[in-house]
Amino acid sequence: MSSQPNYFIECRNLHYQVDDRAIFSDLNLKIEVGSITAILGPSGTGKTTLLKLLCGQLKPTTGAVIVDGCDLADLSRKELLYLRKRLSLLFQSGALFTDLTVFENVAFPLREHTKLPEHMIRDLVLLRLESVGLRDTANLMPAALSGGMARRVALARSLALDPEFIMYDEPFTGQDPISMNVLLKLIAQTHENLALTSVLVSHDVKEALSIADTVLVLNHGKVQARGSPEQMQAHTDPFIQQFLFGKGVEGEPFDCAIESLREQVLHE
Amino acid sequence: MSNYVAALGAKYIRVFQLIGRSGLFLISILNWGSGFKGPFSRLVKQVYHLGVLSLPIILVAGTFVGMVLALQGYYILSNYGSQEAVGQMVALSLLREFGPVVSALLFVGRAGSALTAEIGLMKTTEQLSAMEIMGVDPFQRIFSPRLWAGVVSLPLLTVLFSLLGIYGGAFVAVNMLGIYEGSYWSNMQQSVLFYDDVLKGVIKGVVFAFVCTWIALFHGWQAKPTSEGVSRATTATVVQGSLAVLGLDFILTAVMLGGF
Numbered sequence: 274m275s276s277q278p279n280y281f282i283e284c285r286n287l288h289y290q291v292d293d294r295a296i297f298s299d300l301n302l303k304i305e306v307g308s309i310t311a312i313l314g315p316s317g318t319g320k321t322t323l324l325k326l327l328c329g330q331l332k333p334t335t336g337a338v339i340v341d342g343c344d345l346a347d348l349s350r351k352e353l354l355y356l357r358k359r360l361s362l363l364f365q366s367g368a369l370f371t372d373l374t375v376f377e378n379v380a381f382p383l384r385e386h387t388k389l390p391e392h393m394i395r396d397l398v399l400l401r402l403e404s405v406g407l408r409d410t411a412n413l414m415p416a417a418l419s420g421g422m423a424r425r426v427a428l429a430r431s432l433a434l435d436p437e438f439i440m441y442d443e444p445f446t447g448q449d450p451i452s453m454n455v456l457l458k459l460i461a462q463t464h465e466n467l468a469l470t471s472v473l474v475s476h477d478v479k480e481a482l483s484i485a486d487t488v489l490v491l492n493h494g495k496v497q498a499r500g501s502p503e504q505m506q507a508h509t510d511p512f513i514q515q516f517l518f519g520k521g522v523e524g525e526p527f528d529c530a531i532e533s534l535r536e537q538v539l540h541e
Numbered sequence: 542m543s544n545y546v547a548a549l550g551a552k553y554i555r556v557f558q559l560i561g562r563s564g565l566f567l568i569s570i571l572n573w574g575s576g577f578k579g580p581f582s583r584l585v586k587q588v589y590h591l592g593v594l595s596l597p598i599i600l601v602a603g604t605f606v607g608m609v610l611a612l613q614g615y616y617i618l619s620n621y622g623s624q625e626a627v628g629q630m631v632a633l634s635l636l637r638e639f640g641p642v643v644s645a646l647l648f649v650g651r652a653g654s655a656l657t658a659e660i661g662l663m664k665t666t667e668q669l670s671a672m673e674i675m676g677v678d679p680f681q682r683i684f685s686p687r688l689w690a691g692v693v694s695l696p697l698l699t700v701l702f703s704l705l706g707i708y709g710g711a712f713v714a715v716n717m718l719g720i721y722e723g724s725y726w727s728n729m730q731q732s733v734l735f736y737d738d739v740l741k742g743v744i745k746g747v748v749f750a751f752v753c754t755w756i757a758l759f760h761g762w763q764a765k766p767t768s769e770g771v772s773r774a775t776t777a778t779v780v781q782g783s784l785a786v787l788g789l790d791f792i793l794t795a796v797m798l799g800g801f
Binding site: 325328330350354355356357358360361362364366368369370371381382385386434 | 666667668670671673674675676677678682
């Protein structure tokens with residue numbers, strides 16, 4: 274299995290399109306084992322789509338996604354489900370099961386994949402909830418939680434099976450400064466304590482740069498720049514400067530309109 | 542002209558693709574899963590949601606349908622002086638047709654729409670995706686118990702519908718219209734056959750249950766992850782489920798009566 278020990282995930286010449294619209298074209302990236310990689314990019318560049326491609330939920334139009342030496346395209350559905358026990362994804366919405374309590378949500382992967390006795394499941398779940406500071410909420414339903422709390426419960430659930438690789442989809446979106454700092458610390462601590470490989474997709478630049486080892490900036494379906502946070506901060510590309518530091522660039526459109534405003538409004 | 546032909550062709554290709562997808566979907570969800578305890582407890586939970594919670598509407602509707610049948614039957618049969626046969630008429634109408642068909646229509650409206658909305662919302666809120674990412678197959682974990690729960694629940698509801706209908710009919714015929722109680726029940730006993738009437742009605746219930754639950758689950762799974770998408774899927778379930786029940790009823794009746 275581990276033919277490529279240095280990289281947990283690789284995308285080779287990845288091309289993905291929906292109908293006629295290309296989301297990624299000729300995308301190449303490698304995620305090093307044990308690193309935190311931040312994937313940044315403006316809204317609508319396909320960051321969440323990329324995560325879905327990385328965990329095999331979407332299939333690339335052409336090209337390959339290699340996870341720990343296995344091409345996802347070669348795996349059967351059963352093998353893919355088996356591989357996914359080693360991966361985890363923290364959804365932007367949390368994606369908690371609304372008909373289960375917080376406790377049962379965190380216990381869900383343990384109950385499905387292990388035959389641990391009930392008292393052990395209980396202890397593991399309470400430890401996981403304690404690690405995200407929400408042991409008191411074990412008996413609440415997800416609807417009773419705030420957005421930040423729901424995401425922390427989802428983090429506890431995604432770590433329940435001790436994955437090797439975890440992906441965070443916009444973990445900081447819509448969080449107040451306190452929740453954001455709590456989440457930031459949790460992500461860094463979890464990465465450190467469990468020796469994970471982490472991928473963080475975000476457009477909260479400051480937070481992402483503060484914990485990442487490697488930064489990739491996506492734009493127009495390609496990796497526009499990659500490097501350490503320090504290298505990114507010193508990058509001279511006008512788009513990178515605009516995206517990372519909000520520096521205005523004359524004539525650089527921020528939206529993706531094909532038709533000019535003059536053509537669309539005045540029909541000129 | 543060629544554009545029109547192309548558009549028509551594309552439309553039919555989409556319809557056949559949809560039929561093919563629904564067939565593959567059905568094959569994927571038939572698998573009960575490994576072991577017994579886990580899948581069985583999920584089945585029991587779904588039988589409660591689909592069957593037990595549908596009981597009030599089925600029992601009330603069954604009673605009223607039986608009462609109306611007795612009233613109508615009495616006035617028609619009394620023209621021929623054979624109003625004593627009202628029990629036989631109520632029982633046969635309920636066991637052969639009204640029981641399976643009306644129960645299935647009510648089942649699609651109550652349980653089918655709830656299933657589609659539930660699955661559609663699970664998809665919208667990424668709960669199905671979260672399950673897949675955890676390495677848990679939603680086909681086995683979510684869809685399969687619901688399909689089998691539907692197949693278990695609706696035939697039982699059908700039997701209860703007919704039973705309450707027969708008692709409702711007895712109430713109207715005996716207590717309100719003055720038919721002799723002995724002739725209501727003995728006529729029924731003489732004419733109703735277990736295999737031809739009761740069992741065939743239950744078989745219809747099984748077929749309707751299978752098709753209605755399949756339609757409901759498929760539309761939930763196919764729903765666009767938006768509020769409009771879920772709303773459209775729920776409507777499609779009720780419309781297609783109801784039409785499927787009525788169409789299949791004709792085919793099953795024809796086959797059972799040896800019409801083909």
